Amino acid sequence: MTATLAAPLPSTLRLGLSRGRLEIRQFFREKDAVIFTFTLPAFLLLMLGFIFDEPLNGFPGTTVSQIFAASMIAYGILSTAFLSIGTGIASDREDGTLKRLHGTPVTATAYLIGKVMLVMVTTAAEIALVLGVGVVVFDLELPTEAGRWVTFGWLFALSVIACTLFGIAVSALVRSAKSAAAVLNLPVLALQFVSGIFVDIASLPETMVKIASVFPVKWMGQGFRSVFLPDELAAQEVAGQWEHGRIALVLGAWCVAGLVLALATFRWNDRRTA
Template identity: 80%
Template sequence: MTTATHTAPLPTTLRIGVARGVLEVKQFFRERDAVIFTFTLPAFILLMLGFIFNEPLDGYPGVTVSQIFAASMIAYGILSTAFLNIGVGIATDREDGTLKRLHGTPATAGTYLIGKIILVLVTTAAEVVLLLGVGVAFFDLKLPQDAGRWVTFGWLFVLSVVACTLLGVAASSVARSAKSAAAVLNLPVIGLQFVSGIFVDIASLPDAMVKVASIFPVKWMGQGFRSVFLPDELAAQEVAGQWEHGRIALVLGAWCVVGLVLALATFRWTDRRTR
């Protein structure tokens, strides 16, 4: 009589990546101070800007400037979580030896990136829910009733998260240490909010700034989320006078590819000072 033997399936990049992502999420939510700071900062900025500029938008009855901020700030929430927090987190993992220890396991750079993307998808989804809650509760932001707008939100959210996460992974190699990572990465984050029309009306910016902002994903992220949560007539307030969904998808998709190439090319398991 023979006994059948079952061989466990070999680990795959996706399986290990998902397992890594689950672990990343658990570790993140165990750090209460990081959780509070990550979730409250974009919402706090929205509250401050919203109350300061809570006035009707000229020529658009029923629309306030604070509602525009509420829609635009989703882009900042994603950038802050996906780019800044991931970039700083990877720099810290590299400096304290976490990545070096992972390198001795079946984990690859690809599985590590999948884990980070899963972490960002979960945390940014919670961040967006909080921002929308603030917008609805304090500034009368209207949630879409049209399923098509939620479809737009879905692909826009995924492309934004993937692009910003991969760019955050690549940017983590720019900082010389974990301590300097926050300062180094905050500079482009803050700068892009202003030139991309997140903190200010993009139509009021100089053409040179708008052209620079159009190169980067944040401008298109903000424009896309405004198209989801604001009336269609508000498209006239955009630089091109329309929402440009096709171009938004093209630009964000291109940045996903660029981010992946940069992330894989610059990713390091160990701190450069230990070599």
């Protein structure tokens, strides 16, 4: 008899892409989660934009609401990648979804790839809505230079990867799905303020700015402002310039650190039942 050779298992990348497609389909079936996730950044932009819809001192033609529109992209990425993913993984672990996946060829790396794909799709839709509100309601001008869109591309990719991986890593600290939102909301809210998303970062105390500079959100907001605002507004930043090289370096470092932490802390089982 001729021995039958077993078919080789799919590669990690292929499994990750397949997992990502499944994650996206499952997400869009939850209509309430879709509506809340997509509309929250745009809603906050409308509220803050209308409250502070006034010309920016010293910069004719630019309003404070337009600065919020550019900065709110960073908020959307952080809230989806860090908060939603962290909460979702805690729920998957608690209801046994991860335990069942562990018995399949899906590896931890493939699972992470699937989560990154989910965040890429959902945040792209969020950003489109935020920019739509910014353009229609607050007269934000979309860039016409190709270089600005290239900057947007690498900013978007690095921001999503960094925040998603840290959302995955932090989910290991959450004891249950019920407590996930309470645990993860605090750092998300704090980072928005110290990173200059909801307030002018140049007006913050030096100590806060130094703390914010360690985390990616400050650099994300600064980067997206460089894409959608006039170059002269770089003077409003702490360093007086956009610092694209430093932004790429910091976000890249957070991607590497996030991957290491996510793989080191990822657990298939609920630690209360393991």
